[in-house]
Amino acid sequence: MKRPTDPHPVIETLLDGADDDAARPSPRSPRRASAPSARRPRAGEGRHVSRRRRTSSKFVRRRIMVAAAAAVCVTMVAGISFVSATYFQVVGNLADNAVGRADGTGTEISGWDGAVNILIMGSDSRDGQTSADYGEAGGARSDVMMLLHVSADREDATLISIPRDTMLPTPECTTPAGDIVPAQEAAQINGALENGPFCSLDTIRAFTGLPIDHFIVVGFDGVIGITEAIGGVDVCVENDIADDYSGLYMTAGTHTLKGEAALAFLRTRHGFADGSDLGRIQAQQAFLASLARKVTSAGTLTNPGALYGLADSASKAMTVDEALAQPSSLVALAQTLSNVDLSRIVMLQLPVVPYWADPNRVEPLTEETDAIFATLRADLPLSFQDDEAPDAPAGMAPEPQPDEVADAEDAAGAPSEPLTLSDDIVGRTAEDTTCAS
Incomplete structure (x- = not known):
């Protein structure tokens, strides 16, 4: 296919990257050669906590252009690779919605040579939304909050969903208007967005200890426009759903959802599990994984019209920090x-327990969350128990005991090996195609 002519260097960079993608080896092919001493430990080779039994359909593994976590953002970039006019439209849309810190400070992006951490939020603010059915709201709240970590070697990605009802300490922060919001000992995390996305970012950065400098906020219309542009997203549900609150009605089985039906699926709480936000998170993870597969399929990537609609819809409904809105940042x-496989994208829910002062709220499960974020701070991968089982050599050594896990940490307490998640952790990889329940 003849590539569009465009003089802009970043477009040429993306076009070259798209051509190279076809020549990359499959996930089962040998990776680039490197010295054994420099090999980064793979997920599943380090610390273990317990045996996890998991079932999922096996999917054909392939290289992807986007991570499931950032599908709404990188999808937009994929469109730039094929439709040059989209580039200028996207840059303009993002510039219109970019937000900077009130004091003018911010972390610039120089190429992201190290690990990358981005906070992704889905806002339930009704301001400017085209669907009147969702009513009015006095301010924005993050109905969805996810932390994306991509390893420095670009081989692993982790997407952690943080329940909206999680109670966390919030540091003092400054709103975009310059107002000072005092620190709180405990506050519901989804309310932090009311004071601006930087207040949410600062809270999660303090909680995780990770250097999170950039954010993406996606509004209602982003979901509606994206799913309509690609012809819908396939989702599977184990049971019939009849939710009068969200307007979602589905029979058990697989359905193709787009527009407001897709939005209702992402927002419903009463349709899944115990009717809580925790059940909804599992459905959202299944939706994101399916969205990633659809966006990276040949039918989407070779359809200029779909790519243009995808990029335009996503960028119009997104708010990002000023550094992330720069053209070079998109590249x-x-x-x-560009090199992360679906099988190496771990999607999990933050481990939580009922909040001591209010059973309708939750708080982090300290030991598990500490281990997860310590592993990410060390830029080591996470995995579920059976993720690497098919490739494990015969006669593999038995799983380490708790004291052996402690010995795997260095003198400063930082992990030195990957972490295998316990069977109590709710999650999946992006290639899993299990149904939502």
Whole structure:
């Protein structure tokens, strides 16, 4: 296919990257040669906590242009690779919605040579939304909050969903208007967005200890426009759903959802599990994984019309920090995620327990969350128990005991080996195609 002519260098960079993608080896092919001493430990080779029994359909593994976590953002970049006019439209849309810190400070993106951490939020603010059915709201709240970590070697990605009802300490922060919001000992995390996305970002950065400098906020219309542009997203549900609150009605089985039906699926709480936000998170993870597979399928990537609609819809409904809105940042983001396989994208829910002061709220399960974020701070991968089982050599050594796990940490307490998640952790990889329940 003849590539569109465009003089802009970043477009040429993306086009070259798209051509190279076809020549990359499959996930089962040998990776680039490197010295054994420099090999980064793979997920599943380090610390273990317990045996996890998991079932999922096996999917054909392939290289992807986007990570499931940032599908709404990198999808937009994929469109740039094929439709040059989209580039200028996307840059303009993002510039219109970019937000900077009130004091003018911010972390610039110089290429993201190291690990990448981005906070992704889905806002339930009704301001400017085209669907009147969702009513009015006095301010924005993050109905969805996810932390994306991409390893420095670009081989692993982790997407952690943080329940909206999680109670966390919030540091003092400054709103975009320059107002000072005092620190709180405990506050519901989804309310932090009311004071601006930087207040949410600062809270999660303090909680995780990770250097999170950039954010993406996606509004209602982003979901509606994206799913309509690609012809819908396939989702599977184990049971019939009749939810009067969200307007979602589905029979058990697989359905193709787009527009407001897709939005209702992402927002419903009463349709899944115990009717809580925790059940909804599992459905959202299944939706994101399916969205990633659809976006990276040949039918989407070779359809200029779909790509243009995808990029335009996503960028119009997104708010990002000023550094992330820069043209060079779009290229850096695309390059950051270009080599991550679906099987190496771990999607999990933050481990939580009922909040001591209010059973309708939750708080982090300290031991598990500490281990997860310590592993990510060390830029080591996470995995579920059976993720690497098919490739494990015969006669593999038995799983380490708790004291052996402690010995795997260095003197400063930082992990030195990958972490295998316990069977109590709710999650999946992006290639899993299990039904939502």
